Amino acid sequence: MTGSRTLLWCRLALVPPIAALAVLGAIGSFATVRAAAVPYFGADLAWIVPVGLDLGILVLICWDLLLELDDTPWPVLRWIAWSYIGGTVLVNTSAAHGDPAATAAHAAMPVLFITVTEGVRFQVRRRAGLASSSGRERIPRARWLLAPVSTTLLWRRMVLWQVASYTRALELEQERLMLISQLQQKHGRFSWRWRASVAERLMLKTPPAEDTPEEDEELVLAACLILASHEADGRRISNTGLARKLRDDGHSVANERLAGVVRAARARMNGALP
Numbered sequence: 001m002t003g004s005r006t007l008l009w010c011r012l013a014l015v016p017p018i019a020a021l022a023v024l025g026a027i028g029s030f031a032t033v034r035a036a037a038v039p040y041f042g043a044d045l046a047w048i049v050p051v052g053l054d055l056g057i058l059v060l061i062c063w064d065l066l067l068e069l070d071d072t073p074w075p076v077l078r079w080i081a082w083s084y085i086g087g088t089v090l091v092n093t094s095a096a097h098g099d100p101a102a103t104a105a106h107a108a109m110p111v112l113f114i115t116v117t118e119g120v121r122f123q124v125r126r127r128a129g130l131a132s133s134s135g136r137e138r139i140p141r142a143r144w145l146l147a148p149v150s151t152t153l154l155w156r157r158m159v160l161w162q163v164a165s166y167t168r169a170l171e172l173e174q175e176r177l178m179l180i181s182q183l184q185q186k187h188g189r190f191s192w193r194w195r196a197s198v199a200e201r202l203m204l205k206t207p208p209a210e211d212t213p214e215e216d217e218e219l220v221l222a223a224c225l226i227l228a229s230h231e232a233d234g235r236r237i238s239n240t241g242l243a244r245k246l247r248d249d250g251h252s253v254a255n256e257r258l259a260g261v262v263r264a265a266r267a268r269m270n271g272a273l274p
Contacts, residue, residue, distance in 0.1 A: 022116040026054055028109030032092045053091075054113065057084045061121055068125070070244075085114050137166040161206075176204055219251055223265030 033050035041049060060081035067073050088110045096102035136158060143151045154173055163169045179200075180192075187195040226245050230237045237245070242262055 018116055018120070022113055025109050025111075025113030025116065029054065029088060029092055029113055032095050032106055032109065033088065036091050036095055053084055053088045057081055057088070057114070058117065060084065061117060065121055065124060085110070088114075136164045139166055179203060219246065219261045220264045220268065222246060222249060222251055223261055224268055227265060 030047075030050040033053060034046045037046040037049035040046075060077050064074070064077040064081065067077070089107055092106040092110050093103050096106050139151055139155055139158075154169060157163070157172070158166075158169045161172070163172065183192040183196050183200060186192065193201075223242060223246060226242055226249075227237065242265075246261075
């Protein structure tokens with residue numbers, strides 16, 4: 001309880017300085033963009049450009065977040081928001097007329113405003129369970145130095161197979177090497193590459209199926225209850241509806257985990273999993 005209260009007070013204490021940084025960034029960007037827009041819009045209407053850019057960024061980011069919370073994301077909103085961001089930075093840096101110091105100073109204001117906005121958005125996504133709480137573990141630097149080629153291939157498989165744990169990646173790599181050794185014994189040291197069947201070679205390029213993680217078991221059970229309730233009433237529920245129902249019931253889960261949870265729940269309801 002004490003830790004939660006301390007964290008709450010820390011968050012509340014950060015609100016004023018974060019808001020101040022956003023305001024400072026917006027003011028600095030406003031002045032530069034307005035000055036650049038005066039020749040084209042006149043002194044009376046030049047304020048429309050910086051206000052439109054900054055307000056457009058806020059609205060598009062909030063709209064994108066709202067759609068994501070509603071399980072109906074539309075990436076176009078993010079693309080347009082970032083085009084607005086690029087335009088804001090471009091206009092600010094163009095006011096420096098090629099001076100490196102002035103360019104950095106002018107770019108700092110919109111970047112500050114955008115960083116605060118994106119930071120708040122990320123925090124909201126984390127609180128809503130839309131962002132993954134853990135990223136991909138780093139591969140030790142010593143391995144990069146001692147075995148750069150194999151480490152690069154290992155990193156590539158971690159990305160393609162969406163393996164976040166370095167330890168798990170090593171286990172999968174060991175299984176892959178064992179499978180290669182079996183194919184070499186069966187078909188020859190080098191000829192296995194073209195003598196092995198398509199299914200055998202495909203096993204080297206796809207990760208093995210995993211059991212449902214323990215931390216997802218509660219979510220799978222909750223999803224099964226929802227599916228059973230709808231089937232009892234003779235109704236079908238889509239994956240999006242199931243995800244929304246889980247979140248409405250108080251389960252916080254990132255989209256990355258949610259897809260696997262929904263698949264496991266449907267498979268269990270169909271008798272494919274125990």
